Amino acid sequence: MKSTIKDVASLAGVSVKTVSRVINNEPNVRPAMQDKVNKAVAELNFKRNPLARGLRGQNSFILTLLYSNPNPSYVLELQNGAIEQANNDGYNLQILPCDHTNENLIDNIESIITHSSQDGFLLTHPLCDNEDIIALLDKNNIPFVRISPFHQEHSSPYVLSDDKQAAYEITKYLISLGHTDIAIIKGHPDFGATHKRYEGYLEAMNEMNINVDDALVKQGQFTFESGEVCARQLLTQDHKPSAIFASNDYMAAAVLKIAAQMHINIPANLSVVGYDDAPVSRQIWPSLTTVKQPIYDIAKHAVQKLIRHIKKQEFDDVQSKFQCKLVLRNSTSPKL
Template sequence: MAVKEPKPTINDVARIAGVSKKTVSRVINNSPLLNTATREKVEAVIAELGYVPNPQARALALRRNFLIGLIHDNPNAQTVLSVQEGMLDAMKGTEFALVVRPVDRKSPRLLSDIRHFIEQQRLYGVYVLPPVSENEDFACLCKELGCHYVRMGSARLDDEAHLVESNDREAVRDAVTYLIGLGHQRIAHLAGPAGFRSAYEREQGLREALTAAGLDLPEAGFARGNYTFESGYQAAQALLRAEPRPTAIFVANDEMAAGALHVAREMGIDVPQDLSIVGFDDTPIAAHIWPPLTTVRWPIRAMAKAAAHKLIRPDQAAEQTAFFRSEFVIRASTAPAAS
């Protein structure tokens, strides 16, 4: 019976590389405190021996588990799913795993709940979605706990090592300018929930485009939802009963835009001949509904993947991309305004 060769240990790597065990540990843990030559020498020995670090031992040494937390208070399930997919893309082939934690941003226990989550799971890092990411106390808490963090934002919230951001205001301004170019002058807005920076930035982009064209947004042309289909359905009813009726609606996300499209169909309003609708996100629903939805493609999956990379390699986080540009996607839900 063949005798199994003993698995190489960290002591073997240190002896052959001619360095201390602590230096090997620093290489394994991606410490920035090493010069390139030492790192490459140790990595070569690890590869030659086929040494595989013990994740439990590493977690014990770091006083952290190899877990990345996703913290959110987001009513849109598709957004959360896309974020998870992006983060898992980055984690393939690593020893990191994802833990998802929904929270209530309005709870007086918000920060204590997040503290308990980070401490109980011994998280290596956390990625937090809006609007929780807009809470400065959250960032301070992570720094206090020594937990790596990345915030998602529709505007600049932090330094590049701790942020992935999109250009929501500019993207919406361009989308509404496109509607104006089609001859639309009565453009309504179905906004996202109050307290969300994304909703604010998108509303401001719309208002800036209207102002530049000498147009206004009447009170009857503004309604608010909470990023769900149901809220979009309810809010669109008021917008489409207004007199004069809008010829176009910019909706702050695709789920609500689908609700608005449903209302238009019920009221016998043809989209896009009588009403143009533009959404935001470019989630799968945008291409699957009829007519397919003109929308702003929000690179949410790419942002989440980048955020996870920043958390996995925090020593390189500042060097990685923080800014992600949205893209306008024209489909069949928009057309020139009826004369």
């Protein structure tokens, strides 16, 4: 038989109202009371019912995560982090894919607002930079948090990783190995992360007075297939690179495939780096040198911010920036 909030109150020796305040993370509850309630919750294995709470009050206790991203490992890691934090805070998470190129995008989101119930939205890039979506949510007074926006002018809270710095560091690493003919395969142009990673690459090259040949800059789409196309262009043109920085691991994996087909030894004759530390970076050979984003932690933090936003609680900082980590593996070596 499931425990009720009354059972928790009885075991803790407090009122039902106090239990409600504690489990809903409301302010101004004495630490001693919090401890009593939390111990009773744990002992009784009490589970909150978000739907029932929503029916009794103004809130649905449902959060909606909207995404449009071709990188499945990024989306999965984001979902897992958001789900864990939402569950910890007594919320359910609704996860909805939205094609940011769909001409009916705004109508679709308006339909979500009209026909489903949520207390707030988590917007991933590039949706979080869409001015029409932001205007729609503002018009309906719906709280939202943006994940990795390129433009930060809006007053809504947001979380992001320092893509520019990470791209700068991985490019500097290639330069430290003696590479100067460093190509870059950029990600989808609609994504802010694409531009930040390119900025980091350019900053590192310029700092070391290395000329960037336009022939070494290719436009990818964050997909394996686009990586194949760009890799063939780079490895068959007159000015061939000695190193390639692909803006995500799927495009980097595609570079390894094309290099193998062309009998180019990696890393002896070509160094390759990716970005994201997706599972594929560890599953292929040679394993990829890459950048690890703390996607799981970013998602958890975004949910925490959204819930504070919903409850109209103050933020320590509207922006939260996470640092990335360079992961060295077998796809890079000093230039011969």
